[in-house]
Amino acid sequence: MxxxxxxxxxxxxxxxxxxxxxxxxxxxxxxxxxxxxxxxxxxxxxxxxxxxxxxxxxxxxxxxxxxxxxxKARPQPELTGAQRWQQLLGQFFRPALTGGLALAGVAFLAIWVYSLSNRVTTTAATALAEPTVLPATDAAEIAILSETTSAEQALPAELPPPNVTVLEAAAEPTPAPAPTELSLLANPTIALPAIPAPTSAATAGMTGPASSGPAASCNTAYFFEPAPAGCPRFPAQLADAAVQQFEHGRMIWLPNGDLSGGALIYVLYDNGMYDVFVDEWQSGDVELDETLVVPAGFFQPVRGFGLVWREQPGVKNALGWALAPETGQELTWQDAQPTELEAVRYLQLADATILRLSHAQQAGLWEAVP
Structure with a gap:
């Protein structure tokens, strides 16, 4: 479209x-x-x-x-006279008020620093200008002490033995109790949220082959073994799909891939990434670009594959030319129960190869299931 x-x-x-x-x-x-x-x-x-x-x-x-x-085309509401005056006054007075407050703050800080420095200078000058005079009584006491020191008697030849007091040995300190060894929890259990069962809206109208038997905690089983962890979202589905190989990847057309009747086109690149697009090609639209010169031995994709290959940015350069025309295949596919981290879809091709397509954080990754 x-x-x-x-x-x-x-x-x-x-x-x-x-x-x-x-x-x-x-x-x-x-x-x-x-x-x-x-x-x-x-x-x-x-x-x-x-x-x-x-x-x-x-x-x-x-x-x-x-x-x-x-x-942009919607008309903007017209301002009233009072609103225009208010806007004009705000644009004029706001810068003036902000600048006035800043100047007042700077002036107050300068006055405070000047007064503090002037007070310290005055106190120091007063202390130097008024020397301390000792009273006469203090001067006489100093003279008497000086004479007593000069006339000091000689010390005796032998000094009396010092009085030694023997202290009793202190009691040995009580050793501190050994620290109690902490017991470690073995095999801590982490409670994980239970995966919800498939809703009826997701599985309504879906039919598929009988499974090999559901797991103990699942309502249905995967269509291949060994089964991955978790439960499938619904039974396996059969689809008449189309596949085409390219120089650097492949395209897969899956009908009802969006679970609401719409077909999806998967573009799988050789680097393990993939893109997915809604098939918008309709009968009567252009099938191919006749102006393109196809190299010998290669093919140009047509219809839905060709529309994605030509118009989606980067797809043509990443895939290259097709190696053969598209072929119809009966595919088996099934979705895993979604989690908060990713959504997974499994596709089994005609050659029994099972592909795992995962979608997380807007990035698509694919790999072959061993």
């Missing part, structure tokens, strides 16, 4: 929201754009689909530009 059509849908929803209408009705009438409308208008989805529904980046940027242009 073209960007001009999405912008008209977004403009229609904005107009209906301004009129007081609920966003849910607009989302129901345009399910193919529910993810972009939810992200732009800040309304949570009624049913959370994992992995999180991807957002078309081109339409998302176009929606942001449209909303900004509508916001």
């Amino acid at each position: 073209k960007s001009s059509r999405f912008e008209s849908v977004l403009d229609e929803c904005l107009t209906r929201l301004d009129a007081g209408e609920s966003l849910d009705k607009c989302l129901q009438e345009h399910p193919q754009h529910a993810a972009e409308l939810n992200a732009l208008l800040g309304v949570a989805r009624s049913v959370q689909a994992l992995p999180p529904p991807p957002i078309n980046r081109r339409q998302y940027q176009a929606g942001i530009s449209l909303m900004l242009s509508r916001a």
